[in-house]
Amino acid sequence: MSALELRNISKHFGAIRALNNVSLTIEPGEVVGLMGDNGAGKSTMVKVIAGNFAPSSGDILINGSKAHFHKPLDAQKAGIEVVYQDLAICNNLSAASNVFLGREPVRRFGPIQIVDYGKMRSRAGELFARLKSETRPRDVVRRMSGGQRQAVAIARSLLTDARIILMDEPTAAISVRQVAEVLNLIRQLSEHGIAVVLISHRMPDVFEVADKVAVLRRGELVASKPASKSSPEEVTGLITGAIETA
Amino acid sequence: MQKKDLGLAILIIVVGAVVYLRNPLFLSPINLGNTANLVGLFGIFAIGQGFVIMTGGIDLSVGSVIALLGVLFVEMVGGYAVPWPAAVAITIALGALIGLAHGILITRFKMQPFVVTLCGLLIYRGIARGYTAEATAGFPFGASYPQLEWLTIGRSYGIPHSFIAMIIIAVVMWFVLHQSVFGRHLYAVGKNDEAARFSGIRSGFVITSAYVICSVLAAVAAIYFAMFTKSVQPSSHGNFYELYAIAAAVLGGFSLRGGEGSIVGVVLGAVLLQELQNLVNLLGIPSSLNFAVMGTVILLGVLADQQLAAYRAKKRAAQAFERLQSERVES
Numbered sequence: 176m177s178a179l180e181l182r183n184i185s186k187h188f189g190a191i192r193a194l195n196n197v198s199l200t201i202e203p204g205e206v207v208g209l210m211g212d213n214g215a216g217k218s219t220m221v222k223v224i225a226g227n228f229a230p231s232s233g234d235i236l237i238n239g240s241k242a243h244f245h246k247p248l249d250a251q252k253a254g255i256e257v258v259y260q261d262l263a264i265c266n267n268l269s270a271a272s273n274v275f276l277g278r279e280p281v282r283r284f285g286p287i288q289i290v291d292y293g294k295m296r297s298r299a300g301e302l303f304a305r306l307k308s309e310t311r312p313r314d315v316v317r318r319m320s321g322g323q324r325q326a327v328a329i330a331r332s333l334l335t336d337a338r339i340i341l342m343d344e345p346t347a348a349i350s351v352r353q354v355a356e357v358l359n360l361i362r363q364l365s366e367h368g369i370a371v372v373l374i375s376h377r378m379p380d381v382f383e384v385a386d387k388v389a390v391l392r393r394g395e396l397v398a399s400k401p402a403s404k405s406s407p408e409e410v411t412g413l414i415t416g417a418i419e420t421a
Numbered sequence: 422m423q424k425k426d427l428g429l430a431i432l433i434i435v436v437g438a439v440v441y442l443r444n445p446l447f448l449s450p451i452n453l454g455n456t457a458n459l460v461g462l463f464g465i466f467a468i469g470q471g472f473v474i475m476t477g478g479i480d481l482s483v484g485s486v487i488a489l490l491g492v493l494f495v496e497m498v499g500g501y502a503v504p505w506p507a508a509v510a511i512t513i514a515l516g517a518l519i520g521l522a523h524g525i526l527i528t529r530f531k532m533q534p535f536v537v538t539l540c541g542l543l544i545y546r547g548i549a550r551g552y553t554a555e556a557t558a559g560f561p562f563g564a565s566y567p568q569l570e571w572l573t574i575g576r577s578y579g580i581p582h583s584f585i586a587m588i589i590i591a592v593v594m595w596f597v598l599h600q601s602v603f604g605r606h607l608y609a610v611g612k613n614d615e616a617a618r619f620s621g622i623r624s625g626f627v628i629t630s631a632y633v634i635c636s637v638l639a640a641v642a643a644i645y646f647a648m649f650t651k652s653v654q655p656s657s658h659g660n661f662y663e664l665y666a667i668a669a670a671v672l673g674g675f676s677l678r679g680g681e682g683s684i685v686g687v688v689l690g691a692v693l694l695q696e697l698q699n700l701v702n703l704l705g706i707p708s709s710l711n712f713a714v715m716g717t718v719i720l721l722g723v724l725a726d727q728q729l730a731a732y733r734a735k736k737r738a739a740q741a742f743e744r745l746q747s748e749r750v751e752s
Contacts, residue, residue, distance in 0.1 A: 276606075
């Protein structure tokens with residue numbers, strides 16, 4: 176059964192067709208490299224899957240049953256997590272606070288609930304250790320490097336038992352050494368049966384980890400095929416329109 | 422306690438020491454008691470302003486709310502003989518309604534906080550003046566409300582109850598801002614509203630709550646001020662008080678861009694402001710220069726704070742660069 180299936184998804188903003196009749200299936204543990212030029216509809220697609228936008232038409236199926244997301248929380252509950260391009264991180268909070276943002280653990284004293292900072296720090300510390308990141312839970316995100324911020328964003332998505340993780344340009348703002356770490360992490364997620372949608376401009380990164388490549392051009396899905404049967408040259412052609420479909 | 426708060430505390434002590442050396446009356450029980458009373462009165466609504474500033478907003482209507490609700494409170498208790506606990510409840514409920522209206526206009530109708538609360542400033546002041554036809558609202562001659570007076574203007578062991586009330590409110594609000602989930606969300610919404618919403622935080626609810634807290638505390642302060650002055654002159658009562666609150670918050674380390682600040686900071690800010698007022702009186706500086714002294718100190722304080730922060734950031738960057746260089750040499 177597919178972890179996620181998009182059936183004829185369209186999304187219009189007034190007269191602009193950001194997504195047009197897109198159908199795509201993603202199996203558990205599959206890594207899908209989603210590519211396309213700026214404005215091709217990648218971010219819109221992520222936002223539709225993540226529940227930020229409702230599709231104008233079409234269906235989203237999770238494990239074979241239809242899902243209706245009215246807000247991001249609905250998608251989270253269905254096991255979909257997003258690591259955003261702009262990182263969706265609050266600079267003024269600590270790494271641990273960011274990891275738990277929106278789902279802070281609390282201790283209850285009768286009607287009074289107090290944020291459990293100790294639990295937040297220790298759990299965030301475990302996650303960073305799993306990511307082999309040097310990020311310290313107490314550090315304020317404002318003072319972190321791009322790679323550490325990425326680790327915070329990814330740790331967020333590991334917090335719940337996500338089944339599908341969407342990553343928007345996870346390797347765009349970090350050092351070469353940390354790119355390798357992030358790609359390793361993606362493989363680990365895949366081995367645990369988590370499906371990963373990797374949105375990236377960096378062709379080598381995509382072909383290193385992706386099982387399948389999907390290409391969007393002007394809101395339409397022009398290719399969806401195993402990475403082993405494609406090549407960077409073909410994908411470049413598909414993105415620019417030199418090759419119509421594949 | 423954060424570094425910023427500690428700096429402010431030291432500044433308060435240093436200023437206090439200087440004033441004491443020039444005029445020992447500064448530490449007399451009477452002066453301390455009176456100053457503590459004023460710190461309490463102004464601190465109560467400054468804490469509320471802090472919550473609004475935390476969201477990146479501003480509430481300019483606080484002074485007018487204090488005037489309008491003060492007039493209504495005095496009228497209810499003095500004019501219509503409403504039992505005072507009921508009058509207190511009604512006043513606080515009205516405060517909550519005002520905050521709710523601000524919050525809804527700002528989050529639902531996407532109006533700018535400055536505009537909404539500026540209109541509030543004009544509207545509430547206008548209603549207060551219109552309702553009383555510019556007459557001063559006061560209690561009837563000889564009227565006395567022992568329990569209410571004990572709660573508001575009474576003293577225990579020389580400590581004014583307004584100050585004690587402020588401390589209690591500060592402790593409760595410290596838990597709300599620094600220990601509750603709502604507080605975490607307030608920091609997040611204030612700094613990066615979009616990130617907060619992506620994290621599933623209902624930012625509209627969080628922001629509206631901040632305005633409700635602000636106006637409710639302004640309502641509490643309105644009762645204390647009305648009891649303190651005993652009569653409310655609708656055209657001048659509470660004038661500029663919102664600016665005192667904003668000044669206290671900014672001195673206390675709040676950023677008007679949102680997402681920065683602490684309860685300890687805003688309380689210390691309120692203390693410093695009253696200390697400065699007291700300084701003007703005790704050192705024989707003409708009281709007409711009052712505002713000039715306050716403005717200068719705030720300006721210098723914020724300037725020094727920012728320059729220090731920039732200096733620290735530069736030093737950190739230099740250290741990181743050196744580390745990088747040495748790593749490169751090793752490898």
